[in-house]
Amino acid sequence: MSTVLITGAARGLGLDFVKQYAARGWKVHACARKVEALRGLEGDIHAHGLEVTDYEAVKSLARKLAGEAIDVLICNAGISGKEATILGSIDPATWRETFEVNTLAPLVMAEAFVDHVARSKDRKLIAISSRLGSIALADNGRYAYRASKAALNMEWKGLSVDTADKNLICVVLHPGWVQTDMGGAAATLTIDQSVPAMVKVIDGLKAADNGRFINYDGSEIPW
Numbered sequence: 759m760s761t762v763l764i765t766g767a768a769r770g771l772g773l774d775f776v777k778q779y780a781a782r783g784w785k786v787h788a789c790a791r792k793v794e795a796l797r798g799l800e801g802d803i804h805a806h807g808l809e810v811t812d813y814e815a816v817k818s819l820a821r822k823l824a825g826e827a828i829d830v831l832i833c834n835a836g837i838s839g840k841e842a843t844i845l846g847s848i849d850p851a852t853w854r855e856t857f858e859v860n861t862l863a864p865l866v867m868a869e870a871f872v873d874h875v876a877r878s879k880d881r882k883l884i885a886i887s888s889r890l891g892s893i894a895l896a897d898n899g900r901y902a903y904r905a906s907k908a909a910l911n912m913e914w915k916g917l918s919v920d921t922a923d924k925n926l927i928c929v930v931l932h933p934g935w936v937q938t939d940m941g942g943a944a945a946t947l948t949i950d951q952s953v954p955a956m957v958k959v960i961d962g963l964k965a966a967d968n969g970r971f972i973n974y975d976g977s978e979i980p981w
Contacts, residue, residue: 763787763828766835768795770938774953810835810863820870829880833864838940843899853902860906876924885914887930894980918969927968934974
């Protein structure tokens, strides 16, 4: 049986990842601050109450799952950042919170679970990032969010090098602009369009894809 661990699993993209993998017969470790939304779902789903910025709790969960092989780790939890999009309204507290959740927390998850992933068959370490983190495609505004995702991309690129001896496949995925609480009603994709497409991309990842920044449809995104 294949196993996936997903953070931010109680709503939006994360919740649909849980449903998609459970429907395929995978064992799913679903991590979220509030697990009520996970109750009653069909499949081999193991809900874990987890705040991703509680690093002792992350390490505790890794110990609890010691010896288990995790084929796919999906670091999905993230926040949009609240600061205004114009200069003169930058809020340092928002920056700290945004980087804590979007950048540091995924790296701590990767560090805690790298050996779980390395002992699996698939060995895939996935970060859900954003096209807004592409420096090549950057335009104005949303400084904290864009910078946090650019930093996430950089650290995942580093992981792709530092874990080469473990033969991991470390990939950053952009889900598209999706109709979630974060993406808003004007977004161009539904969750039903984005998540199955990303699952298909993850399924098809090979060793040669290690260190790539990929769109939900499989196309390349410039760093």
